[in-house]
Amino acid sequence: MTDNLLHLTDVSKSFGDVHAIEHVSLEIKNESVVGLVGGNGAGKTTLLRMMAGIYKPTTGRVHLKDGKNVDEMRSVLGVVPESTGLYSKLTAWENIRFHSRIHGIEDSVAWSRTIRFAELLDMQDSLHRYTEGFSRGMRQKTALLRALAHGPSILLLDEPTAGLDVTSARIVRKLVSKLKDEGGTVIYSTHHLAEAEQVCDRIIIVHNGTIRADGTPEDLLSITNTNSLEEAYVSLTSEVARPRQEDMVEPSKFAMLWRRLFTRSPGYEVNEDE
Amino acid sequence: MSRIRFTQMRIVAKKEIMEFIRDWRTIVALILVPLLLFPLLFIAFPLVMQNEAQELQQLDVDVLIQSDYIDEDIFLGLNQTNMTITTEALPDGLETLSEPLNDSSRLRSYEYDAILRLQQMNDTWVYSVLFLSTSEQSTEARNRVLDVLNEWETNETIERIEAGGLDADTTLNPLRWDGEISDADVATKGEQAGMLLSLFIPFVLALWTASAAVQPAIDMTVGERERGTLESLLSLPLSRSELLMGKWLAVVTITGVGVALQVAGLLFGIAFLAEDLVNVPEISIASVLLLTLAVGLYGTMIVALYLALAMRSKSVKEAGTVLAPITLAMIVPILLTQFINLDDVESFWFAIPFVNVLLALRELLLDRVIVEHVIIWISVSIFVSSLTIRYAAKQFSREDIVTSRS
Numbered sequence: 001m002t003d004n005l006l007h008l009t010d011v012s013k014s015f016g017d018v019h020a021i022e023h024v025s026l027e028i029k030n031e032s033v034v035g036l037v038g039g040n041g042a043g044k045t046t047l048l049r050m051m052a053g054i055y056k057p058t059t060g061r062v063h064l065k066d067g068k069n070v071d072e073m074r075s076v077l078g079v080v081p082e083s084t085g086l087y088s089k090l091t092a093w094e095n096i097r098f099h100s101r102i103h104g105i106e107d108s109v110a111w112s113r114t115i116r117f118a119e120l121l122d123m124q125d126s127l128h129r130y131t132e133g134f135s136r137g138m139r140q141k142t143a144l145l146r147a148l149a150h151g152p153s154i155l156l157l158d159e160p161t162a163g164l165d166v167t168s169a170r171i172v173r174k175l176v177s178k179l180k181d182e183g184g185t186v187i188y189s190t191h192h193l194a195e196a197e198q199v200c201d202r203i204i205i206v207h208n209g210t211i212r213a214d215g216t217p218e219d220l221l222s223i224t225n226t227n228s229l230e231e232a233y234v235s236l237t238s239e240v241a242r243p244r245q246e247d248m249v250e251p252s253k254f255a256m257l258w259r260r261l262f263t264r265s266p267g268y269e270v271n272e273d274e
Numbered sequence: 275m276s277r278i279r280f281t282q283m284r285i286v287a288k289k290e291i292m293e294f295i296r297d298w299r300t301i302v303a304l305i306l307v308p309l310l311l312f313p314l315l316f317i318a319f320p321l322v323m324q325n326e327a328q329e330l331q332q333l334d335v336d337v338l339i340q341s342d343y344i345d346e347d348i349f350l351g352l353n354q355t356n357m358t359i360t361t362e363a364l365p366d367g368l369e370t371l372s373e374p375l376n377d378s379s380r381l382r383s384y385e386y387d388a389i390l391r392l393q394q395m396n397d398t399w400v401y402s403v404l405f406l407s408t409s410e411q412s413t414e415a416r417n418r419v420l421d422v423l424n425e426w427e428t429n430e431t432i433e434r435i436e437a438g439g440l441d442a443d444t445t446l447n448p449l450r451w452d453g454e455i456s457d458a459d460v461a462t463k464g465e466q467a468g469m470l471l472s473l474f475i476p477f478v479l480a481l482w483t484a485s486a487a488v489q490p491a492i493d494m495t496v497g498e499r500e501r502g503t504l505e506s507l508l509s510l511p512l513s514r515s516e517l518l519m520g521k522w523l524a525v526v527t528i529t530g531v532g533v534a535l536q537v538a539g540l541l542f543g544i545a546f547l548a549e550d551l552v553n554v555p556e557i558s559i560a561s562v563l564l565l566t567l568a569v570g571l572y573g574t575m576i577v578a579l580y581l582a583l584a585m586r587s588k589s590v591k592e593a594g595t596v597l598a599p600i601t602l603a604m605i606v607p608i609l610l611t612q613f614i615n616l617d618d619v620e621s622f623w624f625a626i627p628f629v630n631v632l633l634a635l636r637e638l639l640l641d642r643v644i645v646e647h648v649i650i651w652i653s654v655s656i657f658v659s660s661l662t663i664r665y666a667a668k669q670f671s672r673e674d675i676v677t678s679r680s
Contacts, residue, residue: 015673054676081509089293
């Protein structure tokens with residue numbers, strides 16, 4: 001059965017004068033792994049945050065198959081942000097349990113789900129350790145366990161393999177494949193095309209806040225008339241990438257003026273040396 | 275503000291408190307210090323003061339007596355242990371004995387600690403003691419000289435009265451208090467303690483609440499954003515209002531425990547370490563309940579304001595820069611309320627936010643439950659609390675709280 005689980009209908013998102021996402025329409029089907037591929041500042045994270053209900057679209061609508069907005073039905077989502085977002089003074093299990101409790105899941109249910117996935121990720125011996133000393137890979141695995149403990153229908157992963165060693169990245173990819181085999185739906189943001197090709201059965205190329213292509217790897221090759229996904233990506237994103245949305249917002253005028261008072265320009269320094 | 279589910283609020287608060295208590299440094303700063311502060315002060319203060327007094331008594335001081343004639347009894351009185359006496363004639367050209375003239379430099383150079391100038395004029399004596407008030411040794415020398423002169427004056431007065439055929443005791447004290455002065459005060463010891471502590475406890479409660487809330491408020495808002503944990507929290511089935519109220523509950527609990535421990539430490543110190551100085555105040559159950567409410571409302575306002583301002587800040591550093599002066603500014607209403615006379619206090623004072631709660635604390639410590647005042651300060655404080663919570667909710671509802679931007 002391949003129902004559409006998540007719908008984005010003509011979605012745009014602006015932050016002041018900055019248009020982070022413009023007129024995006026998408027439908028995410030059940031039992032699929034969808035890759036959002038794009039460079040820094042392309043708009044992948046903004047799209048994921050709108051899917052997670054953290055951002056509300058400026059125009060358009062993000063809703064589930066039953067018509068409800070995502071921010072009303074967040075229990076169907078499991079989210080792993082790029083930063084992992086673990087509390088260092090809590091153990092891995094306490095981090096997982098906190099999220100599960102917010103989702104309204106019994107501790108015993110969350111524990112049995114966690115143990116099941118922890119074995120796949122080789123994390124069962126670390127569940128009662130504080131996350132303070134965890135490596136990046138262990139943090140990512142814990143964040144994955146946390147996102148899965150309440151049994152979400154859709155898993156949103158923001159750059160899940162960024163900064164991971166080869167072995168950890170491989171384990172994460174294996175888990176994503178297993179989730180798909182079990183009927184799960186994963187939306188996977190990455191800027192590694194090869195990784196997307198390996199894991200995803202559908203790739204969405206995002207560039208400068210718009211969708212440039214959407215389809216299977218074969219579809220992308222066919223659309224761009226190229227021989228490799230890398231060539232396809234380059235041809236689809238040929239225009240200069242804009243700065244990241246965070247970098248496009250300037251401080252207030254007063255803050256800039258104040259800063260300038262205590263800033264020596266390079267030209268001044270050169271003159272002084274002379 | 276959207277609907278708030280208490281379960282969600284409680285789960286957030288529990289997590290925040292659990293994280294908080296696992297940091298031993300914050301436990302020391304916000305729990306142990308307030309608990310032990312007053313007991314230690316009550317032990318350390320008398321010890322330090324006693325020690326310092328003993329040290330002063332053992333100081334050797336050099337006193338110069340400038341006089342053309344010194345009464346033998348005065349000289350004998352001054353010629354005591356730890357005091358070296360030198361004598362010389364009075365300098366010329368003095369209009370009054372208090373003019374230092376060239377003797378100023380002798381005191382400043384510590385050649386002498388005090389200079390007694392003494393002159394007999396017929397049946398009376400005139401004198402002055404030159405000293406350097408910024409030197410404790412000089413002040414001690416002056417005090418010792420004055421003690422001797424006072425004792426000599428008392429004896430001389432008695433001798434002269436008796437020489438005139440009068441009774442010295444009845445002549446010097448024709449009007450005298452009968453009994454113990456303290457017995458005449460109808461206020462109980464507990465009420466007197468309430469009066470004394472009404473100047474002190476509001477100060478401690480207000481300042482500690484304001485300062486203790488800063489660190490957890492910053493840590494749970496902009497601190498969480500800097501550590502990258504806020505985004506995953508915002509993706510949970512948890513409204514922003516529930517998130518705010520959960521964090522508010524955690525900060526209020528932590529601050530409240532700190533304040534309660536500080537008051538407990540203070541009352542313990544009073545009851546067991548300073549029972550000679552002050553008693554535990556006697557107040558009614560109604561006053562205790564209203565005191566708790568007043569502190570609760572004050573905490574609500576402060577914590578909501580701090581959470582809002584911290585959430586608005588771009589970084590932990592900026593939040594600290596914003597909240598530190600606000601905490602210091604709280605001293606203004608705290609000090610202001612110390613000078614307001616509670617006997618004929620106008621009702622409008624109870625309509626001024628923050629000031630009203632502090633005044634209410636003073637009144638309640640005196641066990642004065644004045645219904646008009648209570649209605650005004652509760653109404654105004656609830657209104658201001660709801661405004662501050664609303665402001666905090668607005669800050670928590672901003673989309674850009676997930677990124678480090680104000």
